[in-house]
Amino acid sequence: MVQVRIDTAGDGPILVWLRRDLRLTDNPALDAAVSTGRSVIPLYILDETEGVRPMGAASLWWLDKSLAALGADIEQRGGRLILRRGKAAEILNQLVAETGAAGVVWNRLYDKASIDRDAAIKADLRGQSLSCESFNASLLNEPWTVKNGSGEGYKVFTPYWRAAREHIGEVHVSPAPAALPAPAKQPASDGLGDWNLHPTKPDWSKGFSIWTPGEAGAAERLQAFLASQVQNYDKRDIPGVEVTSRLSPHLHFGEIGPRQVWAATRSAIAAGDVPAGQGEKFLSEVGWREFNHSILFHRPDITTANFRPEFDAFPWNRDDAAFKAWTRGQTGYPIVDAGMRELWTTGFMHNRVRMIVASFLIKHLLIDWRQGEAWFWDTLLDADLPNNVGNWQWVAGSGADAAPYFRIFNPISQGEKFDPNGVYVRRWVPELSNLPDKLIHSPWTAAPHLTPAAKRTYLRPIVDHSQARERALAAYQSLKGG
Numbered sequence: 001m002v003q004v005r006i007d008t009a010g011d012g013p014i015l016v017w018l019r020r021d022l023r024l025t026d027n028p029a030l031d032a033a034v035s036t037g038r039s040v041i042p043l044y045i046l047d048e049t050e051g052v053r054p055m056g057a058a059s060l061w062w063l064d065k066s067l068a069a070l071g072a073d074i075e076q077r078g079g080r081l082i083l084r085r086g087k088a089a090e091i092l093n094q095l096v097a098e099t100g101a102a103g104v105v106w107n108r109l110y111d112k113a114s115i116d117r118d119a120a121i122k123a124d125l126r127g128q129s130l131s132c133e134s135f136n137a138s139l140l141n142e143p144w145t146v147k148n149g150s151g152e153g154y155k156v157f158t159p160y161w162r163a164a165r166e167h168i169g170e171v172h173v174s175p176a177p178a179a180l181p182a183p184a185k186q187p188a189s190d191g192l193g194d195w196n197l198h199p200t201k202p203d204w205s206k207g208f209s210i211w212t213p214g215e216a217g218a219a220e221r222l223q224a225f226l227a228s229q230v231q232n233y234d235k236r237d238i239p240g241v242e243v244t245s246r247l248s249p250h251l252h253f254g255e256i257g258p259r260q261v262w263a264a265t266r267s268a269i270a271a272g273d274v275p276a277g278q279g280e281k282f283l284s285e286v287g288w289r290e291f292n293h294s295i296l297f298h299r300p301d302i303t304t305a306n307f308r309p310e311f312d313a314f315p316w317n318r319d320d321a322a323f324k325a326w327t328r329g330q331t332g333y334p335i336v337d338a339g340m341r342e343l344w345t346t347g348f349m350h351n352r353v354r355m356i357v358a359s360f361l362i363k364h365l366l367i368d369w370r371q372g373e374a375w376f377w378d379t380l381l382d383a384d385l386p387n388n389v390g391n392w393q394w395v396a397g398s399g400a401d402a403a404p405y406f407r408i409f410n411p412i413s414q415g416e417k418f419d420p421n422g423v424y425v426r427r428w429v430p431e432l433s434n435l436p437d438k439l440i441h442s443p444w445t446a447a448p449h450l451t452p453a454a455k456r457t458y459l460r461p462i463v464d465h466s467q468a469r470e471r472a473l474a475a476y477q478s479l480k481g482g
């Protein structure tokens with residue numbers, strides 16, 4: 001880790017403003033604060049007042065558990081996590097005044113709203129002669145470091161990842177500090193429970209209990225993945241088998257950093273414990289996360305605007321009934337419905353199925369990708385601005401290095417190809433569980449076998465595949481015709 005000295009006058013504590021770096025291991029801002037030898041105040045601010053996009057309901061559930069775990073880890077080391085709710089700039093100033101802090105440190109975020117806010121706060125704090133430094137905890141390469149021959153950010157993944165890998169160099173992971181000395185007089189903290197971060201109306205979070213938010217849960221997940229599932233990572237497109245890492249919410253909240261993932265995977269490959277092909281493929285997926293951060297950094301408008309402006313004239317369809325059927329997993333296409341029900345129940349959806357359901361919404365229903373992106377944002381535990389926006393635009397064909405619009409997934413053949421024995425569909429759409437494998441992705445052809453519950457949704461899908469395909473291609477043609 002690069003050690004950065006913090007110049008501070010006086011003997012006040014250092015405020016460590018934690019955001020999406022909810023861990024003690026390999027946390028450069030925390031390390032820098034501890035290395036001053038002063039007392040440390042770890043702080044989390046729930047800021048819903050700024051231009052930064054507010055977290056969705058599922059993310060707030062995760063945050064609640066993650067902060068509880070982090071608070072306990074900090075206490076074990078003699079410190080205390082301070083929680084405050086409100087405008088970050090004001091709260092930091094209040095805390096500086098209350099504690100006589102000599103400096104403030106944090107790890108960087110890369111969306112424009114956060115960058116603008118953080119720059120203003122840094123200028124303000126430095127203007128008050130406080131020491132203020134920021135660090136990189138959440139990327140292998142920060143977005144401005146990997147550039148193409150013209151000095152711009154890459155727009156295509158393969159050359160991006162080739163160049164990005166070269167930049168990574170040797171990766172050192174710093175251990176968690178042994179102690180986090182607290183100041184003699186602690187500032188007041190909100191109670192986590194008083195923040196009421198669980199979803200209400202409805203509280204659908206019961207099924208989220210399969211997850212273990214927090215740094216320890218993240219480390220266990222990585223270890224378990226490298227010890228077993230990675231061996232079958234080439235089956236990552238099969239939703240019926242669990243071979244991916246499920247690290248995405250942990251990575252989003254920074255309970256584990258990509259340097260840790262990189263170092264552990266590379267050393268498992270070097271030791272011969274993980275086949276190089278499987279391990280490298282996994283790391284290239286982590287590379288997509290980096291690529292999406294880079295794209296969003298260079299094109300901050302694409303959280304709502306199409307990366308390719310020619311899509312601005314796309315004739316989207318406003319169809320609230322169809323959208324509702326999609327969100328509830330009642331489209332009449334088993335693989336789509338299984339994915340949407342997995343999402344609602346667990347806060348997660350398998351990557352291949354995310355592509356299928358997104359394609360169905362955009363192309364079969366002609367519903368604007370932004371509506372789907374918003375639903376995912378509210379219901380995914382791993383909701384992540386660069387990844388969600390990047391992937392939705394990838395599916396829509398409007399994004400950087402995107403799938404061409406005219407490649408329209410057939411939800412029947414996608415199901416037959418990636419869930420050939422219906423394992424995934426049977427898990428999430430139990431009313432189809434008695435169907436034979438060969439009919440499970442087209443249940444309307446199996447009317448006599450259908451239960452009354454299945455008949456309600458599966459006798460007539462909300463759109464006919466062939467007609468929807470023709471309609472989507474015509475819409476795309478109209479766009480090209482201008």
Ligand code: FAD
Nearest residue numbers: 244245246247248285286288289351354383384387388391
């Ligand atoms: P693994 O296969 O184990 O991959 C390891 C890590 O690499 C992941 O944890 C993730 O951080 C990263 N990664 C993997 N695939 C991708 C990808 N396609 N793009 C970017 N990073 C990737 N991922 C999110 O983290 N947050 C989102 O909000 C999100 N929204 C998505 C929306 C759509 C429409 C689609 C098609 C994909 C979306 N993804 C999103 C990407 C991907 O589906 C998840 O990252 C992946 O399913 C997480 O499972 P895993 O951790 O087991 O992945």
